[in-house]
Amino acid sequence: DVQLVESGGISVQAGEALRLCCAVSGYTDSRYCMGWFRQAPGKEGEGVAAIASDGVPDYADSVQGRFTISQDNAKNTLYLQMNSLKPEDTDMYYCAYRRGQTYCSPRNVAGFPYRVQGTQVTVS
Numbered sequence: 385d386v387q388l389v390e391s392g393g394i395s396v397q398a399g400e401a402l403r404l405c406c407a408v409s410g411y412t413d414s415r416y417c418m419g420w421f422r423q424a425p426g427k428e429g430e431g432v433a434a435i436a437s438d439g440v441p442d443y444a445d446s447v448q449g450r451f452t453i454s455q456d457n458a459k460n461t462l463y464l465q466m467n468s469l470k471p472e473d474t475d476m477y478y479c480a481y482r483r484g485q486t487y488c489s490p491r492n493v494a495g496f497p498y499r500v501q502g503t504q505v506t507v508s
Contacts, residue, residue, distance in 0.1 A: 390479050390500040398507055400469055406462040406479035406500060413437070415485045419493035420453065420464045422475035423502075429478070429494030433464060436485035444490045447473075469507045476502040 389407045396402055408418065419434030433453035435441045441453045452465040462479055480496035 388479055388481060388498060388500040390477075390503050395506040395508065396469055398469060398471055400507075401465070401467045402469060402505060403466065404464040404477055404479070404503065404505075406464075408460050408462060408479075408481055411481065411483075413483045416481060416483055417485050417488035417492075417496070418455065418462050418479065418481050419488075419490060419496070420462075420477060420479050421490070421494040422473075422477045422505075423494065424475055430475075431490030431493040432477070434488050434490045434493050435462070436488035438485060440488070442489050466505070469505075471507050473505065474507045475505060477505050478502045 394402060416437045417434055420432040421429045422432055423429035431444055432447055433443045433451055435453045435455055450468045454463045478499050480493050480499040482496040
């Protein structure tokens with residue numbers, strides 16, 4: 385089955401950069417959508433970025449121009465490069481996966497069936 389392992393969470397200062405990594409394994413789908421969302425305990429998840437199997441990325445307005453989502457197919461790894469971090473970016477970040485690439489949008493990522501436990505990003 386699909387498995388995801390995330391790494392990269394840490395505490396940073398405002399304006400600094402951070403990269404999250406998510407290793408994905410166990411999938412054989414040629415078409416899929418992967419992405420990142422963030423969620424605080426007791427709150428709804430906020431989609432941050434998504435990328436389809438054809439490599440087309442999409443971003444939430446709140447991170448457009450600061451965050452970059454990418455994938456390394458050879459390493460089966462999904463990345464989220466976060467630049468110019470702000471205190472309001474502080475949250476628990478999750479990577480997620482689903483089969484099929486239609487409607488591959490940050491707005492849908494929080495509802496994807498496969499996700500990791502999450503990693504805390506704190507910006508002060």
